[in-house]
Amino acid sequence: AQSVTQPDIHITVSEGASLELRCNYSYGATPYLFWYVQSPGQGLQLLLKYFSGDTLVQGIKGFEAEFKRSQSSFNLRKPSVHWSDAAEYFCASGSSASKIIFGSGTRLSIRP
């Protein structure tokens, strides 16, 4: 069955430090992969998506993610975080034959 795992429930990084949020998916075929961000009291906003092609995808707000088929991963990265990046981040996966499944989310806190 299709699933998405975000192993880190909560991460704290210092402002200006680099960030990597982990995501693993489970699906036999090439999945569609997404990262969403949710600020407090808001809906989910799409950061970036991967369907095919270049495995390193660029998104909004300076985020990028790399699809690694051999590791079944789609980790989100940012070279230097800002206090405004504090939010909940969701990885999601779908395919050409199924709807999107969301991971449980990773809450990001920023240390001043």
Added chain:
Amino acid sequence: DAGVIQSPRHEVTEMGQEVTLRCKPISGHNSLFWYRQTMMRGLELLIYFNNNVPIDDSGMPEDRFSAKMPNASFSTLKIQPSEPRDSAVYFCASSLGTRGLPNYGYTFGSGTRLTVV
């Protein structure tokens, strides 16, 4: 575009009352989704529509929940009677895609925070 519009933003109701949540999808999007978010269960897909037709309602928790999409620009999620365990944030999302498939990702509304006391 104004995005996906949900109303109300907050709803507080007494147990046993009927609650109706509303959603206006992005114009031109042909798929609409209702999600429920809680701390315990995360994001759960309740139901989704494609071209106004319910495609998958397997996530609807029980008969107290019902959803309709009378036209391409409006959908409702109704809970009757409501119970305290229904307290959650309910999100509506829309997408341009075939039968709910994630061709372009989903655009979410800001949600309705429901509290049943």
